[in-house]
Structures are given as structure tokens and as C-alpha cells.
Amino acid sequence: MSKSDFDWDSVSGKGFGGGYSKDQKKSLEDLYNNTLTPLAEKEVVKGTVVGITDREVILHIGSKSDGLIPIAEFKDNPDLKIGDIVDVFIENQEDTNGQLLLSRKKAKVLTAWDSIQKALDNDTVVEGFVKRRTKGGLIVDIFSVEAFLPGSQIDVKPIRDFDIYVGKKIEVKVIKINYSNDNVVISHKVLIEKDLEAQRGLILNNLERGQVLEGVIKNMTSFGVFIDLGGVDGLLHITDISWGRVTHPEEVLKLDQKVNVVVLEFDDDKKRISLGMKQLIQHPWETLSADIKEGSKVKGRIVNVADYGAFLEVIPGVEGLIHLSEMSWSQHFRNPQEFLKVGDELDAVVLTLDRDAKKMSLGIKQLVEDPWKKQDLLTKYAQGTKHIGLVRNLTSFGLFLELEEGIDGLVHVSDLSWTKKIKHPSEFIKVGEKLEVVVLELDVNNQRLSLGHKQLEQNPWDTFETIFIPNSIHRCTILAKNDKGAILELPYGIEGFCSSKHLVKEDGKDAELGEALDFLVVDFSKDEKKIVLSHTRIHKPDMKDEPRKPKVAPENAEVKVEEEKK
Numbered sequence: 001m002s003k004s005d006f007d008w009d010s011v012s013g014k015g016f017g018g019g020y021s022k023d024q025k026k027s028l029e030d031l032y033n034n035t036l037t038p039l040a041e042k043e044v045v046k047g048t049v050v051g052i053t054d055r056e057v058i059l060h061i062g063s064k065s066d067g068l069i070p071i072a073e074f075k076d077n078p079d080l081k082i083g084d085i086v087d088v089f090i091e092n093q094e095d096t097n098g099q100l101l102l103s104r105k106k107a108k109v110l111t112a113w114d115s116i117q118k119a120l121d122n123d124t125v126v127e128g129f130v131k132r133r134t135k136g137g138l139i140v141d142i143f144s145v146e147a148f149l150p151g152s153q154i155d156v157k158p159i160r161d162f163d164i165y166v167g168k169k170i171e172v173k174v175i176k177i178n179y180s181n182d183n184v185v186i187s188h189k190v191l192i193e194k195d196l197e198a199q200r201g202l203i204l205n206n207l208e209r210g211q212v213l214e215g216v217i218k219n220m221t222s223f224g225v226f227i228d229l230g231g232v233d234g235l236l237h238i239t240d241i242s243w244g245r246v247t248h249p250e251e252v253l254k255l256d257q258k259v260n261v262v263v264l265e266f267d268d269d270k271k272r273i274s275l276g277m278k279q280l281i282q283h284p285w286e287t288l289s290a291d292i293k294e295g296s297k298v299k300g301r302i303v304n305v306a307d308y309g310a311f312l313e314v315i316p317g318v319e320g321l322i323h324l325s326e327m328s329w330s331q332h333f334r335n336p337q338e339f340l341k342v343g344d345e346l347d348a349v350v351l352t353l354d355r356d357a358k359k360m361s362l363g364i365k366q367l368v369e370d371p372w373k374k375q376d377l378l379t380k381y382a383q384g385t386k387h388i389g390l391v392r393n394l395t396s397f398g399l400f401l402e403l404e405e406g407i408d409g410l411v412h413v414s415d416l417s418w419t420k421k422i423k424h425p426s427e428f429i430k431v432g433e434k435l436e437v438v439v440l441e442l443d444v445n446n447q448r449l450s451l452g453h454k455q456l457e458q459n460p461w462d463t464f465e466t467i468f469i470p471n472s473i474h475r476c477t478i479l480a481k482n483d484k485g486a487i488l489e490l491p492y493g494i495e496g497f498c499s500s501k502h503l504v505k506e507d508g509k510d511a512e513l514g515e516a517l518d519f520l521v522v523d524f525s526k527d528e529k530k531i532v533l534s535h536t537r538i539h540k541p542d543m544k545d546e547p548r549k550p551k552v553a554p555e556n557a558e559v560k561v562e563e564e565k566k
Contacts, residue, residue, distance in 0.1 A: 047060065147174070147184035203231065212263075217255055220250055224241075240278055302344040302346070326364065351363050381449060387438075398410050437451040438456055464494060470524060474491060478515050488519060505536075
């Protein structure tokens with residue numbers, strides 16, 4: 001309906017609206033309603049900025065009335081002007097004051113989640129802003145929603161400093177959405193992996209043994225390092241880092257360090273690549289000075305200590321073994337770890353050298369004179385000289401006494417005491433104790449020294465021969481008993497023997513252990529250091545010992561002897 005079609009006369013002199021017919025009113029109502037857009041609450045619509053005040057922004061969304069939004073919700077858009085179109089959320093079409101309630105904040109949240117879902121569904125790249133770091137990763141703003149970027153998804157190589165990303169823009173892909181707790185997980189790594197696919201394929205297709213490549217150390221372990229060759233990882237084993245001994249890779253290498261490596265091996269699928277570094281330089285044995293030969297003195301550092309010896313690194317990659325037997329002239333040196341430790345720097349003498357086999361044996365005891373070759377040895381340890389030594393070892397036949405480093409002597413068990421019958425040296429002395437001795441015999445050529453302890457005193461059996469004469473009586477104590485007889489303790493601390501039948505007392509009972517009685521000397525032998533006694537002979541003087549029956553040889557004894565001779 002145009003202005004020319006309107007009948008002004010029909011309304012003249014009448015009240016407001018009174019000049020309209022029913023058809024005309026309906027026509028006007030339809031015309032008005034067609035200018036409005038049908039709206040529903042709780043949805044996002046487009047709104048046009050029609051006014052801006054200090055406190056509010058006025059937007060027209062095609063409704064009967066315009067809506068208001070606090071200007072604080074437009075802080076991220078300081079250049080907002082009349083005519084701009086923005087997304088708004090319809091809170092309420094009409095509040096108690098008849099005002100249309102809108103929200104730009106909620107509109108942004110709803111459209112953001114919609115955009116995030118589309119990014120996940122379409123696998124699209126999204127630009128985000130790194131707001132801050134958090135435990136295990138970064139917080140990135142995408143579509144005004146805080147998303148979590150795990151540390152493992154930042155790059156293909158481990159990231160040790162997350163702070164370098166804070167405050168910067170970063171391209172990511174949405175990889176997971178959890179609506180129950182409004183959580184979004186994103187990844188930057190997937191973008192890098194895609195870029196590396198072509199490069200990885202190129203490297204793998206051209207991979208050959210002996211090929212030298214440049215890589216970056218991405219991870220270090222106790223057994224080696226993993227090197228990024230440009231999208232392909234290879235393992236540099238600890239034994240292939242250096243010709244020298246390396247305890248841990250971190251001793252010579254660092255994370256993110258660029259290194260040149262050579263391809264040693266790779267499997268048919270080329271998924272496992274073995275790399276080497278030491279193979280790029282000449283073997284140290286080939287650079288070992290020609291002046292080093294048997295008898296030369298060398299200086300080095302202990303790099304390993306084993307039960308059988310220690311390894312001395314002369315130059316990096318060249319080691320020599322110092323065997324346990326070449327560490328000290330002492331015969332009682334048992335544990336190299338008591339003498340040397342890793343890191344010790346010392347001199348050594350080259351004993352053997354095989355350059356072809358790359359083997360070298362060293363000695364450190366050779367740095368001092370062999371004590372058995374000292375010029376004053378014959379005088380110092382001449383027969384009859386007295387010394388004090390340290391008990392180093394006990395055996396069933398005697399003990400070894402160390403008089404000085406490298407000089408040991410044997411004290412036979414029979415040379416420990418004149419009077420006591422010692423079955424084992426442990427009954428007399430302990431390892432680690434000191435003992436005074438006299439030299440009995442010295443054999444320099446065979447490095448043997450016989451020592452004695454009892455020889456420090458005069459042989460008391462010369463005196464005992466005049467005291468314990470046959471038929472003399474002495475007070476004795478029974479020390480031990482068995483089926484054959486008893487061991488008696490005589491005066492002066494010596495021991496004697498009494499057979500069982502000579503232990504019978506006058507009352508017919510046998511003498512008991514620990515009992516002290518008078519005993520008569522039946523036999524005395526100075527050479528055998530043996531005294532035979534009897535208690536029964538005191539109260540039975542006429543008692544005689546039964547003569548020993550001689551052993552009768554079997555009839556065929558002579559025949560067997562002749563056969564053995566043959």
C-alpha cells in the first residue's frame with residue numbers, strides 16, 4: 001500500500017484507528033508483521049550495531065525492539081562501530097521491562113564449540129594463542145576456548161622448555177573433545193609429522209651402510225643416545241660413541257647437540273638404524289707413539305677395576321691391563337679394589353705390547369725394586385737373624401709371615417713351640433697378629449725363607465732329660481682321655497702320655513679327667529720329645545708292659561713284592 005492509496009478522509013474527525021475498517025486493519029497488521037524476523041530464545045543470531053554508548057551497545061536483530069549488551073563484552077573489539085554485524089545469543093525476548101536481552105559472551109562460547117567440533121570433524125588446522133604453561137603442557141586459546149596442548153604433542157622431539165612458546169601463536173589440530181568437562185585436546189606434533197613424512201621417505205629410500213648423516217640428539221639413556229636424522233630416529237650405542245671407555249653418554253654428549261654419524265646397520269624394514277661416531281675417526285691404536293714399547297714407562301688413568309686386575313687408559317681408546325699379580329710384590333694382595341679405584345692417575349711399565357692384536361699388559365710393581373733382588377738381602381736375612389713379622393695366612397702345615405712387602409717366610413707348625421703339640425697354627429696365633437722369629441734357612445734363587453719361633457729359646461728338652469729320668473715320680477694332671485689312654489700335663493708345661501691300663505688307681509678305679517696324681521716316668525725320648533708315664537706302677541712296682549707283637553707278613557708277601565718290582 002502506497003501513500004497515494006491511503007484514504008486520509010476516512011480518518012478525519014475520528015479517534016486513533018477509528019477510521020479503519022476490519023479489512024484495512026488486518027492488511028496493516030500483516031504488513032507490520034512481515035517486517036519482523038521470527039526469533040526463538042536460546043539461539044545465536046546475527047545482530048547489527050545501531051548505537052554505542054559509554055555503557056551499552058544497541059543491536060538490531062529484526063525484532064520488535066532492539067537489544068542491549070554491556071560494552072564490557074566488546075573489550076576484545078575496541079574498533080567496534082555502528083553498522084558492524086556480530087553474533088549474539090538471545091537470552092530473553094522480553095524481560096519484565098519489555099527489554100530484549102542479548103549476550104555476546106554466550107554467543108562466542110556457543111559458536112566457539114561449534115567451530116571446534118567442525119575443526120575436529122574436518123581435520124582442519126586452527127590458529128591458537130599460547131596463554132600459559134601448565135603441568136604437562138600448554139594452555140592454548142582457540143576460538144576463545146582454553147584447550148590443552150600436551151608436552152608430548154608439541155613437537156616430534158622432546159621439549160624441555162615450555163616457556164619459549166608462551167605468548168606466541170601456534171598452529172594446531174583438534175584431536176579430542178570431552179563435552180562432559182569442557183575439555184579440548186590439541187596437537188602441533190601432527191602437523192610436523194605430516195611435514196616430515198616426505199623427508200623420512202627420502203632418507204629411508206637412500207639409506208646405505210657407511211653413509212654419513214647429520215642428526216640431532218633427542219634422547220639419552222644409559223646404553224646410548226637416540227638421534228633424529230630428520231624424521232627418522234637412529235640409535236648410537238654407548239660403545240660406538242668413542243674409542244675410549246664411556247660410562248654414560250652425558251660425559252661426552254649433550255641433548256639437542258648436532259652430530260655427524262655413520263650408518264652401521266639397519267634392518268630390512270629400515271625401522272632400526274644403528275649409528276656410530278667413533279668410526280669417523282682413526283683408531284687410537286694406529287696413532288699410538290712408536291716410542292712406546294716393552295719396558296717403557298707410561299702414564300694413564302684407571303677406567304675399570306675388576307677382580308683380576310685394572311685397566312689403565314694410556315690415551316683415549318688405548319688401554320692396558322694391570323693384572324693383580326703385577327700390582328705388588330706382596331704375595332698376599334687379593335683385591336685390586338683395595339689398591340686402585342676408577343679415576344686414579346698413575347705410572348706403569350709396559351710388560352707386553354701387541355699392536356696388531358691391540359693388547360697391552362702393564363705392571364706397577366716394576367716401578368720399585370724386587371725385594372728379593374736387593375743387594376743387602378743375604379745380610380739382612382742371614383741365618384740366625386731375628387725379625388718381627390705379620391701373620392698373613394694360616395695353613396695346616398704352618399703359617400706365612402710377611403717381614404716386609406714382597407718378603408714372606410714360612411714358620412712350620414713344628415717350629416712354633418718346644419713343649420706344646422700344636423695340630424694347627426690357629427691354636428697358637430691368629431691372622432693379623434705379629435710374631436717374632438729367627439731365620440732358619442734362606443734360598444734367594446727360589447725365593448724361600450724358613451723361619452722358626454721356638455728357636456728363639458734354648459731347647460728345654462736338654463734340661464728335661466736331667467729331670468724326667470726313668471722311674472722318677474712327678475705330679476701330673478690329666479688333660480684329655482680316649483680309649484688308648486690319656487694326655488698328662490707335667491711340670492714346666494710339657495705333656496706326656498699314659499696308656500689306659502696304667503691309669504688304674506690303687507682302689508681299682510680309673511683316674512678321671514682333670515684329676516691330679518703322681519705318675520712314674522716309664523720312658524723318656526729327647527729326639528721324639530716323648531714321655532711315657534704310669535700311675536699304676538707306683539702301687540704295683542712289679543707291673544710289666546706286655547711286649548708288642550710283631551706284625552706277621554702274609555705268606556704271599558714276597559710274591560707281591562716281586563710282582564711290584566716287575
